[in-house]
Amino acid sequence: MMTRSRRLIPCYVAALIGLLSLRLHGQVTSQRIAAANSEPQNWLTYSGDYQSHRFSLLDQITPANVKNLKLQWVYQSPVAGNWQTTPLVVDGVMYITQRPNDVVALDAVTGRAFWIYRYTPNPNRIVCCGANNRGVAILGDTLFMGTLDANLIAIEAKSGRQIWKTEVASTTSGYSITHAPLVVKDKVIVGVGGGEYGIRGFLAAYDVNTGKEAWRFYTIPGPGEKGHETWEACPPKSDGFCDPDAWKHGGGSIWMTGSYDPQLNLTYWGVGNVGPDYAGGQRPGDNLYTDSVVALDVDTGTLRWHYQFTPHDVYDYDSVQVPVLVDNWGRTGINALVWANRNGNYYALDRATGRFLLGRPFVKVNWMSEFDERGRPIQTPQPPGQPTYPGNQGGTNWYSPSFSPRTGLFYVSAWEDYASIYGPSPVEYKEGRNFTGGGPRPFGPVPGAPGLARAPINIWTEAAGHGAVIALDAATGDQKWKFNMTDVTDSGILTTASNLLFTGGREGYFQALDARTGTLLWKQNLGAAINSGPMSYRIGNRQYIATVSGLSLFVFALDE
């Protein structure tokens, strides 16, 4: 005879399943994203969580069994071109963007599409460096996408139908949006690209329900605002190539997704290069807040602190890298923000105050020699015609890094032994026109060493720089291991709780390394450059790994 309590067990189980179901299929809230680690089966925001670790707690795939990974499905984009999206996965549905501004909802188990939202950007848009989009954000049942013509669009996650569209900036003036938005509380936050077109950059927050602008933070402060003094007046005997209105078109683009600390209520964003990129003489001063990280109150957009990585940049060292938040940094009790910058240095900052904790090169650097006590770099400009390390594409660039709380290591896709020779020239600002002020040329240590051009075959030989995954002790910046590649890499990095690291590169290999040692454990030739960041999710009891290569999205798992 069954006791009463035993009779109730099925009821409890049913209720639990009901609750679980409600949890799994409930709306995505900001609290849910803040607790992303409690539901590692999903990938709720561009970098996986607000701390931007690109680290998955899923551990079904291990160093021991990763060699058994098998391709599960492929989704092929119909649109040619460099594809940089990171998928989101929410309760079994995958959301991706594809060029130019489509959003596709896929069954994350089979790769079959539920719907495709198509948006045709203004044909007169002005976008630098490829028509990329790196992904969507989700809040509630709504997806958010920035567009190449600088609009922000809200889309129903279930149907793919547009809810609202807000013009963020004028595309014909050179503004665009290429990064995945960040949603926090009831706001969706986006920044604008266009650093090569003389924009005045900004970051803005919009009401998720209406698309109405809630706040705007200009990355180039105007007259009367703090930081404007770093756009110094031209010398009295200016020779005509100093621009007294340089701040009006000073660049400061934002084209990678920021991070968020719920306890401090601060959101962190990296700011791009100054305009013009190379002709520094026509914009005297440090040119804040270009090449900086800014910490903003997420409710008001008020600047709490900033740190400028490259004052008065003349090398195109955008600081748009993903800000990575590390708690109890080096067991000091300090909650830090760590950063491998395009300028070749690895940094740690106190993320409550912006205090400089650590700065040291992770690749060869000769544009500076050391830091002063406040963390300002002492710059060492190279003579005309001489190479500057790293080159203008940087020691790293926008490629997502990863931080593993398991290993305590910070992983970065790097370009080693890579330099440029800079040739600045004066340039007059004209709306929507290229505003770089000269350009770099690749430096080859021997005649005929390859430049940046991609050939049908790889000419990137030992005579040039090369790509690498570098593992740094997040607390000290010490290099723990390095995985060298023959060609360079534009791939992001994913790490997992089972001490696996996934990454790609221009050669088209997708590879798994031991995150503790850098040992190669598995590789698959996917046939085309991998230019996005891998991610992981789980459906049922099965862990999946997804990456884009060329025009295809590949999804791997262990065979059942």
Add this chain to the structure above:
Amino acid sequence: MQKIIAVAFLVIILAVGGSTAVSSQQGAQLHDSQYPEVDIALGAGLYSARCAPCHGAQGDGIGGVNLRSGTFRNAITDRDLAGFIRAGSPTAGMPPFALDDTDMAGIIAYLRNMNSFDAGTVKAGNVAQGRAVFEGKGSCTKCHRVGRVGSHVGPNLTDIGSVRSAGSLQRSLVEPTSQMMPVNRPVRLVTKDGTVINGRRLNEDTYSIQVMDDRERLHSVLKSDLREFTIVKTSPMPSYKGTLTTEELSDLLGYLLSLKGPS
């Protein structure tokens, strides 16, 4: 119309004598300080055919314009200069000039040295006689291929006259190693079972290498299967200094410069 074009060339791009304002702010002119004589000579011929109709043989066909200065206000670097010449200035009447890399290197070398260059010092080679040297005395086809003639062992030269400068080609005939591009460096591979492959890299990545060996066979080898991988930095090509006469070298260079791609 010619006058308009010439004026455009002067005013918009190359304003003479350089701007002291620019040079004081931007520092030294960022261009090569040494231009091979053969590049300058090649450029002189191109200038005569394509630029002189507007700018005159001496670069001063229009009053107030002096291209012989060699320095230009809005074209500080050679790259700037190449970009302007390729783009032209349609609004001012200057057409774009679609020059390949070889010809562009020549025209820039000439513009930078117009004032001092003596066309009589460099002898132009005869293309037909150069071809005869290439296919005969020089034995170049033993390694190189032009069109459908010659070997695959060395780099294909079918379009070499549009991708390498005249100076580089001239020097490669007498000092081959100095002009060997890294991707053309010979490699020696020894597999774990002792097989030796000598050849030229066609492609390479982190894990594998693809090679054309010295018998025109294609190999694709995993680096993990190799016990030796040597990159040879000395060119296997012989120097023709002393082997060919000065006239033959000149003719051979003329032939190489004429190779602009499949006919």
